[in-house]
Amino acid sequence: MNENNKTSAEMAKIELMIGKILRAGVFVSATIMIIGLVLSLVTGSTGYPGNTFPTSFTAIISGIGALKPYAIMMLGLFFLILTPILRVVVSIYAFYKEKDYLYVKITVIVLAILIAGFFIGGH
Numbered sequence: 001m002n003e004n005n006k007t008s009a010e011m012a013k014i015e016l017m018i019g020k021i022l023r024a025g026v027f028v029s030a031t032i033m034i035i036g037l038v039l040s041l042v043t044g045s046t047g048y049p050g051n052t053f054p055t056s057f058t059a060i061i062s063g064i065g066a067l068k069p070y071a072i073m074m075l076g077l078f079f080l081i082l083t084p085i086l087r088v089v090v091s092i093y094a095f096y097k098e099k100d101y102l103y104v105k106i107t108v109i110v111l112a113i114l115i116a117g118f119f120i121g122g123h
Contacts, residue, residue: 007098014094018087025083029076036072046070085114 040046046053047068054060054071060078063071088111095103 010097011094014090014097018090018094021086021090022083025079025086029080029083031076032079033073033076036069036074036076039067039072040069043069081118085111085118088114 047063047066047070048054054063054068054074057078060071060074064075088107092104092107092111095101095107
């Protein structure tokens with residue numbers, strides 16, 4: 001098998017992996033959010049007073065430990081946000097394997113912007 005066929009086969013595998021990551025991320029996120037919603041409907045409470053909800057990662061983790069429905073739903077949203085970030089990471093690998101270094105640089109910049117936005121949005 002020549003180099004082009006080998007690269008094409010590997011790129012097809014990577015594209016399949018990206019599709020699986022996106023599907024799995026959405027499925028896991030939706031499942032977690034549905035669990036939180038069902039828990040909220042069963043208990044009749046969000047787990048938090050008034051219109052408050054957890055906004056920090058530590059508050060979400062401690063809320064999950066206490067089985068607070070809003071914290072569980074926020075974890076589902078976190079996984080939903082994490083899904084495209086994982087897709088960008090896999091894309092960096094794919095561009096590197098293709099030896100397309102311009103797109104590696106561009107995608108690394110996109111990843112840095114996503115991570116920066118995640119931390120800026122948390123404050």
